[in-house]
Amino acid sequence: VYQGIINYILDYINTDNNFDKLIYRYMIKSGTITGRQICMMLYEQNILDKKDNQYDSLKAGSIGAYDFIRSKIQSLEITPGQLGLEPCTGSLVATDPNTGEVLACVSYPGYDNNRLANTMDSDYYSKLLTNQSRPFYNNATQEKTAPGSTYKPLSAITGLTEGVIDVNTYLPCTGVYKKVTPNPKCWIYPSAHGNLNVSQGIQHSCNDFFYEVGYRLGLNSTGDSKLDNDTSDGKNTQNYYSSERGIAKLQKYAEEFGLGDTSGMEIPESDPQISDDNSVLSAIGQGTNNYTTSQLARYITAVANKGTVYNLSLLDKVTNPKGKTVKDYTPEVKNKVTDVSTTTWQAVHEGMRAVVTSEDKDIFTKLNASGVQLSGKTGTAQQSQTHPDHGLFVGFAPSDSPQIAFAIRIANGYSSTFAAEVGNNVMEYYYKVTPENELITGEASNIGTGSNGGD
Numbered sequence: 001v002y003q004g005i006i007n008y009i010l011d012y013i014n015t016d017n018n019f020d021k022l023i024y025r026y027m028i029k030s031g032t033i034t035g036r037q038i039c040m041m042l043y044e045q046n047i048l049d050k051k052d053n054q055y056d057s058l059k060a061g062s063i064g065a066y067d068f069i070r071s072k073i074q075s076l077e078i079t080p081g082q083l084g085l086e087p088c089t090g091s092l093v094a095t096d097p098n099t100g101e102v103l104a105c106v107s108y109p110g111y112d113n114n115r116l117a118n119t120m121d122s123d124y125y126s127k128l129l130t131n132q133s134r135p136f137y138n139n140a141t142q143e144k145t146a147p148g149s150t151y152k153p154l155s156a157i158t159g160l161t162e163g164v165i166d167v168n169t170y171l172p173c174t175g176v177y178k179k180v181t182p183n184p185k186c187w188i189y190p191s192a193h194g195n196l197n198v199s200q201g202i203q204h205s206c207n208d209f210f211y212e213v214g215y216r217l218g219l220n221s222t223g224d225s226k227l228d229n230d231t232s233d234g235k236n237t238q239n240y241y242s243s244e245r246g247i248a249k250l251q252k253y254a255e256e257f258g259l260g261d262t263s264g265m266e267i268p269e270s271d272p273q274i275s276d277d278n279s280v281l282s283a284i285g286q287g288t289n290n291y292t293t294s295q296l297a298r299y300i301t302a303v304a305n306k307g308t309v310y311n312l313s314l315l316d317k318v319t320n321p322k323g324k325t326v327k328d329y330t331p332e333v334k335n336k337v338t339d340v341s342t343t344t345w346q347a348v349h350e351g352m353r354a355v356v357t358s359e360d361k362d363i364f365t366k367l368n369a370s371g372v373q374l375s376g377k378t379g380t381a382q383q384s385q386t387h388p389d390h391g392l393f394v395g396f397a398p399s400d401s402p403q404i405a406f407a408i409r410i411a412n413g414y415s416s417t418f419a420a421e422v423g424n425n426v427m428e429y430y431y432k433v434t435p436e437n438e439l440i441t442g443e444a445s446n447i448g449t450g451s452n453g454g455d
């Protein structure tokens with residue numbers, strides 16, 4: 001048994017990169033190996049070219065390991081994908097909300113297909129296969145995470161259509177929601193948003209507002225009748241609350257908006273997961289909600305066009321060598337959401353527009369000044385206590401007559417702010433607000449300082 005344990009451990013540490021990092025960490029701390037020597041390995045292993053202007057400086061010790069590695073990341077000579085550190089992946093899916101055609105499907109990190117075609121570059125393939133950032137894994141269609149607050153427009157539509165709130169309903173945010181235990185908090189805690197209507201709830205991404213929507217969806221008619229006299233801890237209504245009742249209503253609308261199955265794209269896609277637990281947390285995009293970027297793109301496409309859910313299509317058509325169309329891949333309409341009122345659509349769209357013009361206006365300063373009207377919703381989804389939160393941003397433009405809708409995710413990206421910055425850059429490029437050479441500079445961008453916390 002003892003020998004078996006030893007063999008198991010030896011086999012495990014041979015394949016455990018985290019153990020290797022631990023060894024290097026202690027070697028650095030003990031002075032057995034220096035950070036500079038670790039950096040020199042990048043040249044010895046031909047990751048970096050010895051002809052660059054920092055090789056001699058690093059070798060001579062005139063530049064420190066920290067400044068060296070930071071400069072290489074800044075210049076993109078070392079990329080997040082190569083590092084395999086969090087965050088090192090991202091994805092974007094953009095659609096035409098009027099047709100359901102996919103305009104872009106991007107998964108980072110990518111790779112050069114040409115080096116794998118015909119005569120395969122075996123060394124290149126081997127590096128891709130062992131890369132910790134998993135470049136062969138399509139983050140746009142296969143990676144699933146909680147949607148976070150990008151789900152709140154759907155919760156708003158559910159609450160308004162089911163009649164548990166209306167556009168004139170104001171719900172309080174005290175920072176802590178006390179009607180369920182344990183008491184969930186708003187992302188702004190220990191501060192609070194105060195009283196908000198549904199558009200403001202979306203704009204400020206108030207958790208307390210949507211906790212209450214999820215709670216009200218779970219009340220029966222008796223509980224509904226006692227809401228006017230309810231206390232902050234739900235003393236008068238808690239006996240009439242059922243999470244299962246609320247979940248069933250949220251599930252109904254998630255299904256209607258296309259979140260119950262794959263998006264329709266003609267490539268492998270992971271199955272979505274509509275939350276089946278805790279209507280209060282599910283209403284803010286937590287619970288057991290799990291979707292791919294492509295599925296969020298289909299949902300937000302339906303929000304943009306006010307209810308038409310498409311089976312998305314990556315392909316346009318197949319032609320023969322003479323150019324004759326053999327097969328047309330025009331996207332099909334999956335269903336139309338017909339029970340949502342005009343006032344509901346207006347309230348949801350107003351809230352999403354205010355995200356861009358007010359709540360996160362510092363990110364979209366140039367875009368807003370250009371006259372391009374973008375509507376959006378940020379989302380920060382927590383799924384682990386030991387890894388950073390996921391950052392998401394969904395949106396559509398122009399707000400009054402959408403031509404493009406999109407969903408963006410940076411897995412373990414800390415904050416939705418960074419996903420929103422990507423969205424801003426994409427829209428500046430798409431609408432030619434900023435020249436391409438000013439957006440793609442060959443260097444890493446400086447990260448934003450603003451953050452919506454856990455929105």
